[in-house]
Amino acid sequence: MRARLRYTKLGKIRFTSHRDLARMWERAFRRINLPLAYSQGFSPRPKVSFGLALPTGHESVAEYLDVDLDPDKAAGTDIDLLPARLTPALPVGVDVLAAAALDDHAPSLQHEVTSCTWEIVCHPGSAGELTELVARALAAESLVVTRERKGQEVTDDLRPALLSVDVLGPVEGGVLLTAELATQPRGVRPAELLRALAPGLEEISARRTHQWIQRDGARDEPLVLDAPDAPHALLVERVS
Amino acid sequence: MSSVWPRIEPLLAKVQKPARYIGCEDGMQTPSHAPDQVAWLLVYPDTYEIGLPNQGLQILYEILNERDGTAAERAYAPWTDMEAQMRAARVPLFSVDTHRPAGEFDLVAFNLSAELVFTNLLNCLDLAGIPVRAAERGPEHPLVVAGGHCTFNPEPLADFVDLFAIGDGEEVVSDITEVVRQWKASGRTPGSRQGVLRELSHVPGVYVPSMYDVAYDGDRLIAVTPKYADVPERVEKRTIADLGAWPYPRQQLVPMTEVVHDRLNVEIFRGCTRGCRFCQAGMITRPVRERPADQVRTMVSEGLKRTGYDEVSLTSLSSADYSAIESTVTGIINDPMCGGQVGVSLPSLRVDAYTVGIASEIAKVRRTGLTFAPEAGTWRMRQVINKLISEDDLYGAVQSAFSQGWNRVKLYFLTGLPTENDEDTLGIADLARRCVSVGKEFAGNRVTVATSVGGFVPKPQTPFQWFGQNTSVELQRKINLLRDATRKDKGVALKWHDPKATLAEGIASRGDRRIGAVIEDVWRNGGTFQEWSEHFNLSLWEDAMARHGLSIDWYVHRHRTEDEILPWDHVSAGLHKDFLWMDWLDALNESGIPDCRWTPCYDCGACTGYGIEHVVASNRPPAGGSQGTGQDLSRGGDVPVVILSGRPA
Structure with missing residues (x-):
């Protein structure tokens, strides 16, 4: 089960890097207890894929990411509620504007945009x-x-x-x-x-x-x- | 006060890692400022990545902001690229919380955990527009405060710092705040700075260097005397009796950019009585004060929930010594709330207390980095430094780790210790090599034993404060011996600390007031970020010593005698000087003393002098290893009361 999110990066937080953003999102997902799908291996990581990197220092009202949810645990997750749940778990300037369930085989943002x-x-x-x-x-x-x-x-x-x-x-x-x-x-x-x-x-x-x-x-x-x-x-x- | 953010913003496009300067951490506070409020700026004089996780600074940040009429913000040393931009644009040192100029705070307080950051303290003051020399400051300037381990010898910074807070900071910051509040209310009139400093010198734990005269006879220091009768002759450190009364930080800062120790940190106890003679932290933070296990559990579970971290570090000077360590680790690993995703790391592990039980629990989630610190290569040497772990303890710990799937462990050693001979030095290579063979049974050729060797710097307030530090040439020779000895050992990855930096640390560590001029000289010649190998420059230090007619040999390499007045004698960590001297003689006699948590008190002074005592949940040492006694205690339980030979009865 995959979800796509659209979010902003505005104000002081624009000075964080693409890598910083990835860690920030992982923490936010854990804070709201979103059942994430993890990669296999020695050091399991949540499966989150970001679209085109936003250069450090630039603002955006059109950032996207795709996140895979654990199919066994995510049945009760209402995707429509994600913007309201996630925004308070994110820093000022990062607001989730929209969320939608995505076909598991949907092409990646990197390829599509x-x-x-x-x-x-x-x-x-x-x-x-x-x-x-x-x-x-x-x-x-x-x-x-x-x-x-x-x-x-x-x-x-x-x-x-x-x-x-x-x-x-x-x-x-x-x-x-x-x-x-x-x-x-x-x-x-x-x-x-x-x-x-x-x-x-x-x-x-x-x-x-x-x-x-x-x-x-x-x-x-x-x-x-x-x-x-x-x-x-x-x-x-x-x-x- | 006004924010200088609009002036900072355009600079950030031109520097590396601009996120260092934006604040925005989860847990950040944005206090309001008003004339009747006392405003502290808490500065860590190194980069944001190093400074942000500092627990001491975060604890005080919360305590001060919770206090009525008090505001606290934070600042870190800007990296050299940002400093150049700030100086060109005339932007002063600023707080990262609300981006206010440092000069607008009432107190600018530095956390000093390493000597090589001293020049950064001067640089931060200068960037703030505050005169670096205390004597040149007026009523319009903030009071400059310093705290942290390095302030147990405050003298090298006596010319630059208005007041030092010695010992635990939790209580003393409030006392200082109230004195400063009155000063503010009185209008900070011309000439009043001396008055408030004198007032502050009456606060227990506060040392105001300008209230003391220092007398020399030639090279030798002969007296440090208060200028006024109401100023204490000796400043005793502050100690909080009960760590459980201070469950801070409640809201650990979660940075938006990568920092060291980027995880939840929960302090499980403060102080350590293992009695390692080289270890300043263990000497100056006595006694042991454990945090109650249920409070640790609450701080961990609430901290994880709030921060979203997936790793927690249980911090202390020797975490495996915590009474409830196994049940605490097991509780976190198996907490359904954590969903099997939360890793536990234990920094500062003693090998004699690290068991298969702990290793297998930790390995269930994530094999966090493992560092053991045998510190010395032979039993003889470990008796000298009173790190009484046997070789079997070490192999047992390493085996615990390898058997639970670790491929890599890190060992930390010191070289240049008192009485160290080449056999002791080479013993480091032997230990590392044997750890590799232990590992090969489990991990084959993938096993790595990262072996770090640091040059020993004798520290004030320890039994080794009288010892003449090895020269950098001698340290380099010892490192070369180890390089040659381990060259063919594939599993041993040897790393060492630059002996030149060890020398500079030695100058600052046991210096007296005259070293202040050297620190200023190094700074004026561009010597900032001396902890960073790309900026460290020993010739700045050597040239400065020469210019001020001071001998490196006299300050660093000379053995001190019993009758010598040491520059830090008027600052006390509670330890009796004769205890330290006897312990030094025991060291030379290759004789260890056991941990006083589990054996009778030998009156070092830290408890008896302050009417406090150990706070430990169990008077029985945790299972495993020899527990510092050199005896087989593998089944745990009571330690037979045996004072090892060499102690006066």
């Missing part, structure tokens, strides 16, 4: 200047960037990964952009987008707002929210 939408505040530059940079980038045939990977310089064309980029306007600390960036064949980070737009463009903050699964011409989120506006109600209206 094809793109993410981000809100990025960057600096320096006016909204007008940014709009121009974005237009230029989107008009380009290719956007070749070099990055370091395992000590080697690798070149990549980012252009195919930029599914959409829009300038929303000035906010405190800089200009707010929203961008949908592909995660296949690899996840492009907000900082890479900024580097491709203009050298020296600094990322002030970044927040993942959606993860998307592109399937048979339709685009869906891994977990449909009952109240789709709920996570956005958490967002302070930032565009001035």
Whole structure:
């Protein structure tokens, strides 16, 4: 029996790493006595799989994880109640927004998710200047960037990964952009987008707002929210 | 007070492990601050990962926050990358709870559990904008406090710390708070700092170094005398009589990032009377005070429920000595609430009290790391240090572990002990090798005996306080002997502590007030995080000693004599100096003394001087091994009362 959860990572807690998050979830599951399925072996671990790692320091209102429950003990577990039970067992800033039972053979988040939408505040530059940079980038045939990977310089064309980029306007600390960036064949980070737009463009903050699964011409989120506006109600209206 | 979080936030994108600086632990408190409140900042002067689990700091954090009109927050030494960012952005040292500047607290209190963090204390003060020298502080600055094991020789830090809290902190922090409250109420007027410090010097267990004059005759210390008649000549440590009255921490902090000892920790007893002569902790925390077994059970089950941890450590100086150890371990392992998922770890295990029973219970869930500390390689040497475990005890313990499925055990040894000869040193290799053969029967070639060797640093308030520490050259020679001797032994994984760091620790450990200038010099030349091999630099210490005309040989390698006034003689752990001296002579005579929990009192002073006594649930030692008596007590039961030879009757 498998459950998928959607949750947030907002505020101070965004400075914890992906690994930190894994331990935090294990403790939360034990605190509410959720009957987890454990791996076999010398050091049994609960079977929890996380989706795309969120870079340390970034916020999100669209994080996901899949957790396997012990089929012998989980019969009485009401998946719908998990958000209300888990949120108090998690630190401030991590709220469970939705939960759903999942087919045991459902493909993993890592494989399924094809793109993410981000809100990025960057600096320096006016909204007008940014709009121009974005237009230029989107008009380009290719956007070749070099990055370091395992000590080697690798070149990549980012252009195919930029599914959409829009300038929303000035906010405190800089200009707010929203961008949908592909995660296949690899996840492009907000900082890479900024580097491709203009050298020296600094990322002030970044927040993942959606993860998307592109399937048979339709685009869906891994977990449909009952109240789709709920996570956005958490967002302070930032565009001035 | 105001939060500096908005100024910290932009720095965090530029440093490693930013979660060190965010707080957000489960169990964190966010006290409100007001002018009529006394605010403590409790600082562990090492990284967050090392400092967060510290139980002493967490206990005081809760006790102070529970107290009316009192607030306590925490801070840790920022790592060098964060320090550079903070200095560039002019962000002061801050608390992780509500991110307030350290300088806005009334007291900034440091936990000192190792000497090599002394330079970090200075660095933290400087980062806080507090003058490092106590004499330069005014009424606007916080009072700088220090507590912890290292404060049993406070003198090396006497120039930097306003007051030391000696011994158990549970009660004394409240006494200090009330004196400071009055000072605050009186407006902290210019010149009033001296007044409040003098007032604080009257609090039992509080040592205010600026209230004492120190006199030297050449190199030799000749007197430490109070400046005023109302200041005590000698400061006695504080001791809580009953650990059961202090069931703290009730809400152990659960960090959001990885730290050392990342598990539930429950202190099962405080103090130890095994009497190991090298062990400062065992000497200064007497007597033994056990926590009642039912309280341990409650603290474990409630702690697990609250934190979600799947491992609990039963902490003390020698956990297998706890009267109810077997039933406590069995109770946790078999508790249906724990669902067979909760592992138990016992740090500080004595080999003569570790049995197959305990091993098989622990192995039911998870084979937690096992460390045994025989400390020395031969029976002769173990009699000198009064660690009276026989070789059979060790092999029995190791066999218990291997037979229950462990493949790896860790052994901890000291080298450079008094009277140690090469046969003793090489005995370490022999013991390790034989443990490997014991293990091979069960684990074949997978068996590993991780053998750690540390250089011995004589500590104040112990029988070895008179001993001249081995030079780093001599320690290195001994380590090389062991390397050569174990080179062909596949199962023995030898590790050793850098003898250069042992030397620096020796300078700080038994230093007098003159060493303060050396600590400041090392710090001013960039010597922070000296506990970390990547930052440790012995030449900073050697150069500083030379610049101040102080001899390393005199401070570290010289044997002291009986008539010498020691720099810490005016601070007392309750131990009679003549008890320590007799015990030192017994050591040189290769003669051990048994544990006084189970034999008549030999009046070390720790109980009789303070009108307290051992709190143990059973006056019979737990089953197994020789229980420090060198006799066969494998069936448990009463220990025949035999004072081993060499003790004055």
